[in-house]
Amino acid sequence: MCGIVACRGREHASDFLLAALRRLEYRGYDSAGIAVTGTDRDDLRATRAVGRVAALEARIALERPAPGLGIGIGHTRWATHGGVSEPNAHPHRDCNGAIAVVHNGIIDNAAELEAELRGRGHVFTSQVDSEVIAHLVEELYAETGSLAAATVRVVGRLRGTWALAVTAASAAEVVLASHRSPLVVGSGPDAHFAASDITALAGTVGSVCVLRDDDIVVLGDQVTWLDPMGREVPPRESVRLQWAAEDIEQGAYDDFMEKEIAEQPSVVGRLLERLLPEVLDGALWTQLDLPRPSRLRFVACGTSLHASQVVARTFGALAGVPAETVVASEYDELAASGPDEGLLTIAVSQSGETSDVLHALEDVGGPVLAITNRPHSSLARRSHAVLETSAGPEIGVAATKTFTTQVVAGAALALSFAAVTKSLGTTAVARHALRLGSLPGRLESAHTTAFPVAMALAEELAESRTFFFVSRGGGLPYAAEGALKLKEITYRNAEAIPAGEFKHGPIALIEKGTPVLVLENGDAARLAGSVAELASRGARIIRIGSGSEDTFPILSGPAPAWGPLESVLAFQHLARCLAVTLGRDADKPRNLAKSVTVL
Numbered sequence: 330m331c332g333i334v335a336c337r338g339r340e341h342a343s344d345f346l347l348a349a350l351r352r353l354e355y356r357g358y359d360s361a362g363i364a365v366t367g368t369d370r371d372d373l374r375a376t377r378a379v380g381r382v383a384a385l386e387a388r389i390a391l392e393r394p395a396p397g398l399g400i401g402i403g404h405t406r407w408a409t410h411g412g413v414s415e416p417n418a419h420p421h422r423d424c425n426g427a428i429a430v431v432h433n434g435i436i437d438n439a440a441e442l443e444a445e446l447r448g449r450g451h452v453f454t455s456q457v458d459s460e461v462i463a464h465l466v467e468e469l470y471a472e473t474g475s476l477a478a479a480t481v482r483v484v485g486r487l488r489g490t491w492a493l494a495v496t497a498a499s500a501a502e503v504v505l506a507s508h509r510s511p512l513v514v515g516s517g518p519d520a521h522f523a524a525s526d527i528t529a530l531a532g533t534v535g536s537v538c539v540l541r542d543d544d545i546v547v548l549g550d551q552v553t554w555l556d557p558m559g560r561e562v563p564p565r566e567s568v569r570l571q572w573a574a575e576d577i578e579q580g581a582y583d584d585f586m587e588k589e590i591a592e593q594p595s596v597v598g599r600l601l602e603r604l605l606p607e608v609l610d611g612a613l614w615t616q617l618d619l620p621r622p623s624r625l626r627f628v629a630c631g632t633s634l635h636a637s638q639v640v641a642r643t644f645g646a647l648a649g650v651p652a653e654t655v656v657a658s659e660y661d662e663l664a665a666s667g668p669d670e671g672l673l674t675i676a677v678s679q680s681g682e683t684s685d686v687l688h689a690l691e692d693v694g695g696p697v698l699a700i701t702n703r704p705h706s707s708l709a710r711r712s713h714a715v716l717e718t719s720a721g722p723e724i725g726v727a728a729t730k731t732f733t734t735q736v737v738a739g740a741a742l743a744l745s746f747a748a749v750t751k752s753l754g755t756t757a758v759a760r761h762a763l764r765l766g767s768l769p770g771r772l773e774s775a776h777t778t779a780f781p782v783a784m785a786l787a788e789e790l791a792e793s794r795t796f797f798f799v800s801r802g803g804g805l806p807y808a809a810e811g812a813l814k815l816k817e818i819t820y821r822n823a824e825a826i827p828a829g830e831f832k833h834g835p836i837a838l839i840e841k842g843t844p845v846l847v848l849e850n851g852d853a854a855r856l857a858g859s860v861a862e863l864a865s866r867g868a869r870i871i872r873i874g875s876g877s878e879d880t881f882p883i884l885s886g887p888a889p890a891w892g893p894l895e896s897v898l899a900f901q902h903l904a905r906c907l908a909v910t911l912g913r914d915a916d917k918p919r920n921l922a923k924s925v926t927v928l
């Protein structure tokens with residue numbers, strides 16, 4: 330959560346910083362701020378504002394500061410320590426306002442450092458843990474005369490997690506440091522840049538170097554890499570940016586979520602072009618170079634957890650491997666679960682930066698496979714093998730195309746594994762591969778059908794406060810995903826319930842008109858009894874199925890091993906249309922941020 334940007338050497342630092350912050354707004358949107366060095370070298374100007382980056386831009390436009398030296402740092406915040414207020418917004422400054430710091434992460438020993446600094450006369454102006462960094466730099470910069478040396482010593486005193494950027498009025502540089510929180514650096518023809526997320530730099534630089542834990546990087550005339558002792562070391566390997574500037578633009582769509590829903594058929598098509606040729610001969614699995622597991626444990630959160638549940642079932646159905654799914658934040662409950670021989674842990678995370686997932690992996694001894702959209706993320710670096718989902722940038726906070734690609738990549742992997750272990754014969758593998766290959770067309774047609782139906786339903790259901798999502802078996806993770814999407818962006822209550830469970834209690838909640846979304850998975854006949862019980866109590870039944878009488882007639886043919894994936898188009902469109910009808914910001918729901926980097 331939170332986003333960091335920095336630049337050194339561009340004429341109008343604030344232009345770059347504001348544009349980059351707009352791109353990082355999905356990382357947190359409580360407040361934002363920038364600090365730029367002024368025209369004379371002892372001038373450092375910080376501007377902060379509560380709310381979106383637009384509020385910061387408005388304030389800067391009002392103040393009309395003179396163009397600076399091209400050195401600056403910026404931040405967009407998702408509050409953890411201290412409420413949402415201007416004093417709590419970053420950048421934080423030292424006692425003299427001559428040093429500015431932006432920070433992502435949590436400083437665990439902030440209270441004790443603050444007490445120590447207050448004891449030496451420092452004055453604090455916020456409730457934010459990050460402020461201690463500015464005051465520590467103040468002391469050590471005065472002592473060493475070098476911002477880099479000061480930062481090296483400051484991070485030696487911190488406990489917790491950080492990605493930080495420091496600049497000072499009298500230093501023509503920005504110093505960066507990272508510990509369990511992402512940062513990348515890249516260079517253009519006339520400037521050096523840094524950001525906590527590559528999205529900010531797409532179109533500005535062609536490649537980036539990813540900081541590893543405890544790296545320090547100085548953006549000066551040159552980019553200099555230091556080890557934790559402050560000794561110069563070679564730069565990290567540079568990786569080419571696959572995302573172009575236009576991939577991050579909203580284009581003609583009303584919001585990013587609408588764009589990302591619409592992209593699913595083409596994104597899945599491209600992913601399958603890459604993966605399907607390696608499924609039939611099992612190369613997709615063998616190239617990962619992992620020991621053959623006797624059981625699987627998926628670890629994930631939120632939408633990625635639902636994708637994991639689908640993929641776990643698919644592995645069971647196609648390859649007969651027992652697979653369990655664990656909520657990452659509950660992983661420590663498994664600590665005493667016995668020996669892990671033959672276990673492969675599969676961590677699923679679109680961002681690859683989710684703290685609950687990374688934290689869970691600290692307890693994992695055996696091999697780890699990451700299924701992620703970010704092949705250079707912290708998760709990818711901590712895993713033994715990576716399966717990239719190639720969804721492209723997803724800016725809407727609600728996961729859409731990253732869910733679909735996680736399911737498709739996972740299903741392709743399960744099929745490839747089945748081919749290697751021969752748990753399926755060649756003909757069966759080919760049959761499943763053919764069905765996978767038909768997904769782009771199926772998703773396209775579900776998209777076209779679902780959108781107008783969802784728009785009409787959103788009008789009808791705008792006053793409904795509670796929604797139920799009902800299914801059985803392989804449909805349940807999709808029902809859970811539908812409920813999550815709806816509550817996340819509409820702020821309406823939504824719950825997924827196995828059809829047969831309703832009569833054991835939840836049916837008491839059904840009133841006249843309560844919307845119940847019923848998702849079939851080739852089992853319409855078995856669902857019929859439960860649906861009749863709900864309908865007879867006045868529920869407004871909305872069916873997602875294969876029959877022409879269904880509200881969303883978007884499924885067809887026998888249920889595949891990975892379940893009714895096309896149903897997500899109905900759920901995503903309905904959640905988004907309802908959010909828009911209710912006047913919500915579909916891309917930036919309240920209290921949330923794209924990547925959850927706190928425990």
Ligand code: M6R
Binds near residue numbers: 679680681686923
């Ligand atoms: O980056 P991750 O996939 O690890 O994120 C996990 C969840 O935080 C995420 O899926 C969240 O539930 C989404 N906002 C749901 O749309």
